[in-house]
Structure formats: C-alpha cells, structure tokens
Amino acid sequence: MDLAANLEAVNARIRAACERAGRDPASVTLLAVSKGQPPARVEEAAGLGLSLFGENRVQEAKAKISQCSGRLRWHMIGHLQSNKSRDAVQLFEMIHSVDSLGLTQEIDKWGEKLAKTMPVLLEVNIAGEGSKFGFKAEQLLSDLPAMNKLRRVEIHGLMTMAPWSAEPEKARPVFRRLRELKEACEKILDAPLSHLSMGMSGDFEVAIEEGATIVRLGTVLFGPRPTAKHEL
Numbered sequence: 734m735d736l737a738a739n740l741e742a743v744n745a746r747i748r749a750a751c752e753r754a755g756r757d758p759a760s761v762t763l764l765a766v767s768k769g770q771p772p773a774r775v776e777e778a779a780g781l782g783l784s785l786f787g788e789n790r791v792q793e794a795k796a797k798i799s800q801c802s803g804r805l806r807w808h809m810i811g812h813l814q815s816n817k818s819r820d821a822v823q824l825f826e827m828i829h830s831v832d833s834l835g836l837t838q839e840i841d842k843w844g845e846k847l848a849k850t851m852p853v854l855l856e857v858n859i860a861g862e863g864s865k866f867g868f869k870a871e872q873l874l875s876d877l878p879a880m881n882k883l884r885r886v887e888i889h890g891l892m893t894m895a896p897w898s899a900e901p902e903k904a905r906p907v908f909r910r911l912r913e914l915k916e917a918c919e920k921i922l923d924a925p926l927s928h929l930s931m932g933m934s935g936d937f938e939v940a941i942e943e944g945a946t947i948v949r950l951g952t953v954l955f956g957p958r959p960t961a962k963h964e965l
C-alpha cells in the first residue's frame with residue numbers, strides 16, 4: 734500500500750467533509766491507528782508528517798513506542814484493563830477508552846503516584862452492542878460528577894465506535910447522539926469539553942459532518958492490518 738497516496742486521499746476527504754459541514758479542517762485531528770503495524774511502518778508515516786498514533790493494546794504499544802522516535806505522540810484507543818493502568822498512564826498522552834468509574838479511579842491513583850495528570854475521553858456504547866465496551870449513556874451522566882472530582886484525571890470529551898456497516902450513513906445517528914451527550918455532559922460539568930473522538934475508516938466523513946474532532950483511521954491509511962489477531 735502506498736502510504737503517501739493514501740494519506741493525501743484521506744486528507745482530501747477530510748477537507749471535503751469539513752467543507753460540507755462548514756467546518757475548519759484544522760478542527761479535525763487525524764489519529765493514525767498503528768495497531769498491528771510494525772515500528773518501521775510508523776516511522777514511514779511519521780516521515781510523511783503524521784505525529785499522532787493510536788494503539789489498542791498496552792503490551793503492543795509498550796514494545797512499539799520504545800522502538801519509535803521519541804517525538805511521536807501516542808493515544809490509547811482500546812479497552813484498558815485496570816491492571817494495565819500504570820503502563821497506560823506512563824505511555825500515553827491521552828486515553829480514549831475510559832469506560833467505568835472504577836477505571837478512572839485506577840488511573841487517578843497511578844496519576845497521583847507518577848505525578849501525571851491524565852487526559853481522558855469517556856467511551857460510550859451508544860448502540861448498546863454486547864460486543865463493545867463503553868458506558869451506557871445514563872451511567873455516564875450519573876458517574877460524571879464523581880469522575881470529574883478526581884484530581885489526576887482530566888475529562889476532555891467522549892469517544893464512540895459505531896456498529897460496523899457497509900453504509901456509512903447508518904452511523905450518523907450514533908455520532909449525532911454522541912454529540913448530544915457531550916452537550917449534556919457540558920451542562921452537568923458547567924464547562925466545555927473539547928473532543929469527540931469518532932469515525933473510523935468506513936465512516937469518518939459522516940463523523941466529521943456530525944462534529945468529530947478526532948478521527949481514528951487505520952485501514953484507509955495503512956491498508957489491511959498484517960495481523961488480525963488483536964482486533965476487537
């Protein structure tokens with residue numbers, strides 16, 4: 734796969750979606766999902782100007798990050814087990830996949846010990862799929878005040894994954910609902926939240942039209958992943 738050509742095509746699609754939505758392309762951040770990709774591929778992407786990478790497994794990320802340039806920034810996008818919180822707090826600039834009050838407490842505990850305040854996004858399972866992680870909307874709203882009190886956890890917004898579909902339009906109500914939920918959270922917190930992390934290779938243009946500030950793209954940039962065994 735020609736990464737440079739893919740990146741150029743993706744950037745053009747992001748710009749076009751922003752234009753349709755009347756948004757500034759600078760308001761959308763491209764997070765390159767490097768799970769399953771070797772460090773050499775990450776460096777190749779970095780050489781093309783990408784600097785933000787997403788991983789879904791702590792162990793894989795730990796090995797990879799140590800083999801890549803220290804200038805790169807890494808976000809955790811996959812389900813995080815509590816017992817991996819310490820590594821996650823150390824390795825990542827942001828965790829997108831925070832899905833319980835208990836996990837935020839664990840992150841807060843390690844943040845305190847490591848003297849690091851951790852930016853997080855709260856993952857919501859909008860469609861209620863049994864196969865996916867994430868807060869139910871009601872649970873999110875009721876746990877939000879307690880999570881907001883934690884000193885070492887900084888809530889920056891929400892994240893979701895739409896159910897897989899060959900038709901991107903099917904994802905639109907999911908993305909719209911996440912945007913509405915962010916507004917409900919902002920009311921509860923009485924503060925703005927900067928991020929909506931939503932949109933993957935199959936549906937990122939719709940996500941941008943619905944307000945995504947971070948799109949998480951793997952396949953459309955890197956091509957099919959070399960190993961499928963780590964897929965969610």
Ligand SMILES: *Cc1c(COP(=O)(O)O)cnc(C)c1O
Pocket residue numbers: 766768789810811894933934935949950951952953965
């Ligand atoms: C793998 C993954 C992505 C990227 O998926 P693609 O369809 O390859 O773009 C985005 N978000 C999460 C949480 C993922 O696990």
